[in-house]
Amino acid sequence: xxxxxxxxxxxxxxxxxxxxxxxxxxxxxxxxxxxxxxxxxxxxxxxxxxxxxxxxxxxxxxxxxxxxxxxxxxxxxxxxxxxxxxxxxxxxxxxxxxxxxxxxxxxxxxxxxxxxxxxxxxxxxxxxxxxxxxxxxxxxxxxxxxxxxxxxxxxxxxxxxxxxxxxxxxxxxxxxxxxxxxxxxxxxxxxxxxxxxxxxxxxxxxxxxxxxxxxxxxxxxxxxxxxxxxxxxxxxxxxxxxxxxxxxxxxxxxxxxxxxxxxxxxxxxxxxxxxxxxxxx
Amino acid sequence: xxxxxxxxxxxxxxxxxxxxxxxxxxxxxxxxxxxxxxxxxxxxxxxxxxxxxxxxxxxxxxxxxxxxxxxxxxxxxxxxxxxxxxxxxxxxxxxxxxxxxxxxxxxxxxxxxxxxxxxxxxxxxxxxxxxxxxxxxxxxxxxxxxxxxxxxxxxxx
Numbered sequence: 160x161x162x163x164x165x166x167x168x169x170x171x172x173x174x175x176x177x178x179x180x181x182x183x184x185x186x187x188x189x190x191x192x193x194x195x196x197x198x199x200x201x202x203x204x205x206x207x208x209x210x211x212x213x214x215x216x217x218x219x220x221x222x223x224x225x226x227x228x229x230x231x232x233x234x235x236x237x238x239x240x241x242x243x244x245x246x247x248x249x250x251x252x253x254x255x256x257x258x259x260x261x262x263x264x265x266x267x268x269x270x271x272x273x274x275x276x277x278x279x280x281x282x283x284x285x286x287x288x289x290x291x292x293x294x295x296x297x298x299x300x301x302x303x304x305x306x307x308x309x310x311x312x313x314x315x316x317x318x319x320x321x322x323x324x325x326x327x328x329x330x331x332x333x334x335x336x337x338x339x340x341x342x343x344x345x346x347x348x349x350x351x352x353x354x355x356x357x358x359x360x361x362x363x364x365x366x367x368x369x370x371x372x373x374x375x376x377x378x379x380x381x382x383x384x385x386x387x388x389x390x391x392x393x394x395x396x397x398x399x400x401x402x403x404x405x406x407x408x409x410x411x412x413x414x415x416x417x418x419x420x421x422x423x424x425x426x427x428x429x430x431x432x433x434x435x436x437x438x439x440x
Numbered sequence: 441x442x443x444x445x446x447x448x449x450x451x452x453x454x455x456x457x458x459x460x461x462x463x464x465x466x467x468x469x470x471x472x473x474x475x476x477x478x479x480x481x482x483x484x485x486x487x488x489x490x491x492x493x494x495x496x497x498x499x500x501x502x503x504x505x506x507x508x509x510x511x512x513x514x515x516x517x518x519x520x521x522x523x524x525x526x527x528x529x530x531x532x533x534x535x536x537x538x539x540x541x542x543x544x545x546x547x548x549x550x551x552x553x554x555x556x557x558x559x560x561x562x563x564x565x566x567x568x569x570x571x572x573x574x575x576x577x578x579x580x581x582x583x584x585x586x587x588x589x590x591x592x593x594x595x596x597x
Contacts, residue, residue, distance in 0.1 A: 161458040162441075163503035192460070192499045193480045205458070207504055233493075257569020258547065259487050259494045345568030346482060 162204040169213045172206060173295050176318065179204035184320055186214075186229055187263035189256075190272045214267065214322060217241060222328060225291075228267025228321045232279075233258070235266055244328050247354050248282040250337035255279070257345045267321040273307045274348075275378060280307070281354035281371040282337060284379045286326050293322035300325060307378050333358050334437045339373070340426050342417060349374040350418040353430035357394065357437070365389045365398075375412040375427045382406045385431075396435050403428035445505040448515025457503035462486045464502050465512060473513035473542045477571075484570030487543035488512050494550040494569075513542035516549065525549050528587035529580070536574035544570045548584045557588055 164175035164182070176182065183202035185191040186209045194200045208214060214229030217238050224240055235241050236252040255261060255269075255278040269279045270290060283303045290306040291298050292315055303324075306314045315321070336355045341347030352373035358366045368389040372380045388402040412423035443454050447469070456464060462479075465471045465488070477485035479498045486497040489511040517523035522530070525548050535541050544567060551558060551566035558566060563584045564577070572580060 160456070163457040163501050165503050165506060188499045188501070188504075189481050189496075192501070196460075196479060196498075205501065207501070209504065256481075257484065258550070258566060259484055259496045259569045260481055261569075262493050262495050263499060345565070346571070 161202075164204070164206045165210060166206065166208070167210050167212060169211060169293070172208060172211060172320070175204075175206045179206070180317075182206045184208055186265040186268045187231065187260075189260055189264040190268060190274075208320065209263075209265070224326050224328065225323055226266060226326065227323045228270070228291075229265055230267075232256075232261040232264050232266065232269070236261065245282065245286060245326060245335070247285060247335035247337050247356055248279060250335065251278045251282045251339075251352075251354065254337075254339055254344070260346075266324065270303070270306070270324070271313055271315070271321055273309070273311050273313050273378070275310055275376065276348040276352075276374045278339065278349065278352065278373065280379045281352055281373045283324065283326075284371040284381060285354045285356050285369040287369075289325045291322040291325060292316075292319045294319045298322060304379075304381070309377050329356070329358075331358055334434075336434060336437055338430055338433055340430070348417060351375050351412070351423050351426040351430060353427070353433075355431075355434055357389070357434070359394065363393050364391055365394055366391075370402075370406075370431075372406070372410070372427050372430075375410045375423050380410055382409050384409060394434055394437060396432060399431045399435055403431050406431065441503070443502055443506050445507060446509040448511060454502060457501065459502040461488070461497035461500040461502055461505065465497060471512050471514050475539050475542060477539065482571070483540070484543045484547060485540050487546045487570060489546050489550060492550065492553060494547050511546070513545060516545065523549070524590050525552065525584070525587040528583040528590060532579050532583040532586055534575060534579040534583035540570060540572040544572065544580060548587065551584070552588055552591060556592060558584070560585065 166172045182204035184206045214227045216227050217240050218225040219240050232252050242249050269277045288303045289300040334357045339349040339352035341349050354371045357368045360366050368386045370386055385402040385406040388405050392398040407424050407428040412420045414420045441457050462476050465474045475485040477483045481496055481499050487494050488497045490508050517526050525545050547567055547570050560581055563581050
């Protein structure tokens, strides 16, 4: 019988890890238990961190917000602080899987799983989220774009787990937008997705733009050139078509069971056109 | 390691921490109302309620049940007195092969607990994690709509 630890606090996690140094850590189990059943992993023990109290909750720290890694996707979707300050993340959570999965899966798990199609990742990139890696010795903050190395690969050392995410609030009025195209609306991995936050001036011209795409590369793809294309211009179809050309030239998506590379490239660009419908100030 | 939880209202004790909850329910406890279809979180057939919230029993291990209260389809109503959602599924003819129905009913109970008067669109979104290959969903949505009216004390449409 494989031991399964369900610690209620961090000390319990470290103790379980001392007993079983080769144990796999999971929270919601929506990724690990699939791989376990398929025989892709066979850890000697499991540590389920879904009830670790230090990993729960969303804390407004003034200039920044701390989001505990152990929050389920449903808990974050219902959270007022997330809804108010990070609508782009809330929009992504709304189209992530379906209710039962959102009741189980956690934001920390979505980050550590580092799927190219992870729905929360493009929003976390445009929001410049920092990942807090916790170990017995302390914690360190790593920008998400450095933390995620490739599909399923992250910058976690032995004895570290993701404690949470720290996201700075943004001053001024920003437009938030997330859209994903999948083969059906729920329970489907993205064929391509776009997270965008934009700041426009009183004249309606774009002052700042942050764009990130999911499912069109091994990790989330950002495109500074496309962001620059929007700067100083009105958010109209003409501007967006220019940015579309830029991003389509910059990305090199793959073909897989869900979509061909050329369709992904088309959709990744076309998703930008929706930004013309956002209402500026 | 003994695990204690409440299963359909009864105190339960088991000793199989690494057992998948769906196997525990079906194979060990004989509660075959919970179905396993995909076994990987895609279909919702194995939905159960954990402290009233829908979760997938194929992606949970028994150790995670410690101290929780579990409801399976067997615990929702009785043969003599069906739960209003079950009643509505029967009345509206929302069932064809029936394999997805236990999960569909439990997901509906969870949905109506959070939103007692959902629109048809909200019902569709609320049940989007539960797949049905027979019905085309129309009559399932009809049933949930009807159950909502009934639970709110209105006449069924």
